[in-house]
Amino acid sequence: MRRIGLRALAVPGLISLAILLVAVAVPLLPLADPVRQDVANRLAGPSAAHWLGQDEYGRDVLSRILWGARVSLSVAFAATAVAAVIGTLLGILGGYFRGVVELATVRVAEIVLCFPPLLLALLVVTLLGPGAGTLIFSLSILFAPGFARVAYGETLSARALDYVTAQEALGAPTGRILVRTLLPNIAAPLIVQFSLTVASAMVLESGLSFLGLGVVPPSPSWGLMIRGARATMEQAPLLLAWPCLALTLTVLLLNLLCDRLRDALDPRGRAAGRPGFLRRVLALPAAAAPGASVPGLLAVEGLTLQVPGPAGPVQVVRDVGFSLAPGETLAIVGESGSGKTLTGLAIMGLLPPAVTPVAGRILFTGRDGSVRDLLRLPEREMRRLRGRDLSMIFQDPSSSLNPLVRIGVQVAESLRAHGVAEGVKGRVVALLRQVGLPDPERQAMAYPHEVSGGQRQRVMIAAAIANHPRLLLADEPTTALDVTVQAQILALLAALKRAEGVMGMVFVTHNLAVVADIADRAVVMYAGEVVEEGPVAELFAAPRHPYTAALIASMPEGEADRLTAIPGAVPQPWAMPAGCRFAPRCAMAMEACGATSPALAEIAPGRATRCLRWKEMA
Amino acid sequence: MSAAREPLVRGEGLTRAFRRRAGLFGRGVPVMALRGVDVAVHRGEALGVVGESGCGKSTLGRVLLRLMPPTDGRVLFEGEDLAQQTASRLRVLRRRMQMVFQDPYGSLDPRRTVGAQIADGMVIHGLARGGEAREKVAALLRQVGLDPDHARRLPHEFSGGQRQRIAVARALATQPDFIVADEPVSALDVSIQAQVVNLLADLRAELGLALLFISHDLHVVRHLCDRVVVMYLGHVMEQGPAAELFRAPAHPYTRALLAATPSLRHRGGAANPLVGEVPSIAAPPSGCVFRTRCAMAQPRCAEGTPPLAPMPGAPARQLACHRAAELAP
Numbered sequence: 001m002r003r004i005g006l007r008a009l010a011v012p013g014l015i016s017l018a019i020l021l022v023a024v025a026v027p028l029l030p031l032a033d034p035v036r037q038d039v040a041n042r043l044a045g046p047s048a049a050h051w052l053g054q055d056e057y058g059r060d061v062l063s064r065i066l067w068g069a070r071v072s073l074s075v076a077f078a079a080t081a082v083a084a085v086i087g088t089l090l091g092i093l094g095g096y097f098r099g100v101v102e103l104a105t106v107r108v109a110e111i112v113l114c115f116p117p118l119l120l121a122l123l124v125v126t127l128l129g130p131g132a133g134t135l136i137f138s139l140s141i142l143f144a145p146g147f148a149r150v151a152y153g154e155t156l157s158a159r160a161l162d163y164v165t166a167q168e169a170l171g172a173p174t175g176r177i178l179v180r181t182l183l184p185n186i187a188a189p190l191i192v193q194f195s196l197t198v199a200s201a202m203v204l205e206s207g208l209s210f211l212g213l214g215v216v217p218p219s220p221s222w223g224l225m226i227r228g229a230r231a232t233m234e235q236a237p238l239l240l241a242w243p244c245l246a247l248t249l250t251v252l253l254l255n256l257l258c259d260r261l262r263d264a265l266d267p268r269g270r271a272a273g274r275p276g277f278l279r280r281v282l283a284l285p286a287a288a289a290p291g292a293s294v295p296g297l298l299a300v301e302g303l304t305l306q307v308p309g310p311a312g313p314v315q316v317v318r319d320v321g322f323s324l325a326p327g328e329t330l331a332i333v334g335e336s337g338s339g340k341t342l343t344g345l346a347i348m349g350l351l352p353p354a355v356t357p358v359a360g361r362i363l364f365t366g367r368d369g370s371v372r373d374l375l376r377l378p379e380r381e382m383r384r385l386r387g388r389d390l391s392m393i394f395q396d397p398s399s400s401l402n403p404l405v406r407i408g409v410q411v412a413e414s415l416r417a418h419g420v421a422e423g424v425k426g427r428v429v430a431l432l433r434q435v436g437l438p439d440p441e442r443q444a445m446a447y448p449h450e451v452s453g454g455q456r457q458r459v460m461i462a463a464a465i466a467n468h469p470r471l472l473l474a475d476e477p478t479t480a481l482d483v484t485v486q487a488q489i490l491a492l493l494a495a496l497k498r499a500e501g502v503m504g505m506v507f508v509t510h511n512l513a514v515v516a517d518i519a520d521r522a523v524v525m526y527a528g529e530v531v532e533e534g535p536v537a538e539l540f541a542a543p544r545h546p547y548t549a550a551l552i553a554s555m556p557e558g559e560a561d562r563l564t565a566i567p568g569a570v571p572q573p574w575a576m577p578a579g580c581r582f583a584p585r586c587a588m589a590m591e592a593c594g595a596t597s598p599a600l601a602e603i604a605p606g607r608a609t610r611c612l613r614w615k616e617m618a
Numbered sequence: 619m620s621a622a623r624e625p626l627v628r629g630e631g632l633t634r635a636f637r638r639r640a641g642l643f644g645r646g647v648p649v650m651a652l653r654g655v656d657v658a659v660h661r662g663e664a665l666g667v668v669g670e671s672g673c674g675k676s677t678l679g680r681v682l683l684r685l686m687p688p689t690d691g692r693v694l695f696e697g698e699d700l701a702q703q704t705a706s707r708l709r710v711l712r713r714r715m716q717m718v719f720q721d722p723y724g725s726l727d728p729r730r731t732v733g734a735q736i737a738d739g740m741v742i743h744g745l746a747r748g749g750e751a752r753e754k755v756a757a758l759l760r761q762v763g764l765d766p767d768h769a770r771r772l773p774h775e776f777s778g779g780q781r782q783r784i785a786v787a788r789a790l791a792t793q794p795d796f797i798v799a800d801e802p803v804s805a806l807d808v809s810i811q812a813q814v815v816n817l818l819a820d821l822r823a824e825l826g827l828a829l830l831f832i833s834h835d836l837h838v839v840r841h842l843c844d845r846v847v848v849m850y851l852g853h854v855m856e857q858g859p860a861a862e863l864f865r866a867p868a869h870p871y872t873r874a875l876l877a878a879t880p881s882l883r884h885r886g887g888a889a890n891p892l893v894g895e896v897p898s899i900a901a902p903p904s905g906c907v908f909r910t911r912c913a914m915a916q917p918r919c920a921e922g923t924p925p926l927a928p929m930p931g932a933p934a935r936q937l938a939c940h941r942a943a944e945l946a947p
Binding site for chain 2: 021163168169176186452454455483486510517552566
């Protein structure tokens with residue numbers, strides 16, 4: 001991301017640098033004197049001696065453009081620099097201290113914004129008389145509030161961050177916090193503001209010079225050149241074109257630089273990848289046609305997902321397989337980076353653009369009894385399945401509901417999207433009642449922000465089960481909730497499972513205790529692979545993979561004085577250990593574990609483990 | 619009370635109100651995050667503060683460190699009222715009390731090296747600088763189980779668990795007596811949580827630190843803490859020695875909280891999940907704030923707020939419930 005940003009910066013950055021260098025080096029260049037008049041050759045066209053021609057006093061236009069750039073740029077840069085220093089200072093102080101200081105800094109600066117900028121500049125210039133110094137002074141007054149606003153806004157959001165509070169907790173003096181901690185972290189938008197302001201300062205400088213209120217003749221300036229050329233526009237139109245062109249190109253260039261700078265400094269980077277409808281079919285080898293008789297509801301086989309990495313593609317999910325019977329609840333347990341969420345999203349056909357499936361198949365038995373490979377299903381057909389045969393509950397109920405649409409309407413949408421037209425309202429109320437929303441008739445009219453987090457999750461569940469899905473995928477549905485509410489939602493899901501009978505559920509979570517609560521079977525994932533699988537009761541009572549055993553032992557439920565911690569951290573996807581991926585953290589690892597990658601071995605019906613030494617755990 | 623029994627940190631009648639703006643020009647209604655909370659942390663003691671979101675546990679931690687002033691009540695550090703201190707004296711006291719935050723990604727400055735951030739406290743308080751500070755940073759990194767060479771790296775080069783270790787090292791750099799840890803493990807992966815919990819337990823034993831451990835995870839609190847305070851909507855509902863409180867929870871809320879916590883040991887979920895959700899803190903119920911969800915609520919619970927009083931038959935424990943007499947073990 002970072003490197004892409006820098007490359008995009010190179011072109012506008014280098015051209016800007018070249019312009020700046022030329023402006024600095026103008027006195028050293030073999031140019032004609034910009035103020036030496038040659039009235040005999042006034043308005044002469046381009047010639048070998050005067051490449052861009054001569055102006056109304058016979059002065060060299062090229063020389064005047066370059067000298068003018070020097071004046072325009074130095075006025076613009078100086079004014080912007082002064083404005084940046086003053087504005088940033090006011091903004092940081094106002095944003096950090098708030099209250100009276102905010103009133104005295106940011107709010108006072110904002111008063112300047114109430115005046116039309118040109119009028120204010122006219123006022124200052126009229127009072128102080130024209131000249132480059134006055135120009136810089138008036139332009140910096142005009143542009144300082146812009147910096148103050150940006151610095152103020154950024155400071156407000158930065159000061160709420162923990163690392164700023166951490167400095168306060170350390171007892172750091174305020175000045176130190178402002179300079180060492182706040183300033184570097186709000187610098188990026190200020191730099192962007194700087195290049196933007198230079199561009200507008202150049203335009204304003206030219207405008208004021210054009211009006212005769214800026215640079216004093218005969219000093220060259222683009223605004224003065226436009227003013228001079230205007231009088232002779234009919235005889236020598238080119239004279240007007242040159243300074244206009246110089247001004248336009250420079251401003252455009254600065255704006256481009258500013259856009260690229262914004263992209264490069266934004267740590268989130270830009271979204272990359274192909275749109276959804278293209279990605280699914282690419283890079284995926286054809287698989288054997290789904291067999292006529294696949295038992296169960298869902299069978300994931302050899303699923304392998306890949307993302308582009310700095311050194312070639314990286315497999316974030318490798319050879320994952322499991323199956324689900326109707327009415328069964330399967331938990332996928334794992335830590336961050338285990339690939340559990342991506343596996344879930346692959347089933348729904350909702351993989352993010354950067355992730356490509358490269359092998360495997362996902363066989364799903366639809367309502368009509370036909371078996372389809374979800375991994376290869378065209379997006380159009382997938383969309384018909386989603387929300388009807390397949391539905392999903394997300395972790396964060398507040399960001400997965402549309403805040404501007406009433407709750408009832410959102411539940412109704414999922415019904416209407418799949419062809420239900422009759423009695424929608426009654427169905428919605430019945431659904432909301434089924435998920436335990438109190439007073440469903442009235443709550444259906446509420447907006448998402450008017451109900452609590454737990455209630456929002458109930459609404460999400462109501463929308464998900466509206467069409468009696470065959471498969472419900474729940475991705476960490478209780479992680480964002482308080483424990484007492486989590487208990488309610490788990491009880492609700494258990495009740496739904498009983499009511500819906502044939503609905504299968506895949507429950508993605510990191511919480512082993514929740515797995516024990518809700519699931520029939522569990523798949524334990526580590527670093528993109530399934531390491532163990534089995535019925536929940538057996539898995540927890542007698543784990544057959546050291547990772548599962550270590551996870552259980554690390555839960556602070558026992559009476560032991562010290563928790564059994566797993567040393568180290570989950571390996572990064574681009575730096576996977578050669579043999580068994582858990583070996584570097586495993587207490588039972590032996591030499592062979594580092595050399596060969598163990599296969600997932602079935603050790604009993606419905607029970608599998610990926611460990612060379614599982615027999616010793618019995 | 620003798621000097622030896624004087625707690626290191628004591629909060630008396632702590633109340634903290636926030637203004638929540640109502641409408642575009644509204645004056646704002648005060649939202650009471652803390653209401654008359656009394657709390658004491660003794661030297662070398664680990665006090666756990668548990669409760670659901672909005673119960674005021676994070677506010678309590680910040681008020682005790684005077685990262686925000688209490689609206690009412692006072693905080694005494696070794697008997698000195700923090701509100702009475704001059705800014706420079708407060709800064710000196712800050713050396714002795716530190717904080718570890720929940721989010722190890724947000725609590726470290728992304729643009730400065732880990733070593734510089736750990737050294738900050740030492741430099742600010744004039745404890746060490748230059749080469750001496752570098753040596754101390756290396757020793758601290760070793761103490762929290764990291765490689766001393768890591769000091770030159772930036773935070774984004776570390777995993778969540780490692781960052782939390784760095785945050786702990788930063789807090790330890792000023793040799794504090796008191797650390798507030800606000801949900802220090804809840805943002806970490808399961809396999810990493812145990813590492814950080816063990817680290818905190820070891821450091822406490824080694825350095826004799828007093829620890830205020832704020833968490834919503836009852837299992838972790840039970841494991842790490844000597845004493846526990848259970849909070850609900852800005853009030854303390856129950857407090858007492860961790861072992862007793864978890865073995866025989868007395869307050870209906872504590873009981874419900876324990877029952878709702880999923881466990882590997884009992885399958886099939888909570889027997890009687892608590893109905894409803896935590897009421898809005900802007901409009902808390904009258905009387906006992908828990909009564910709207912309490913299975914034992916009676917008409918009198920709506921009338922007065924029950925005071926936190928020693929539990930009949932167990933003087934080490936305190937309970938805020940109108941029916942305390944019936945709840946005693």
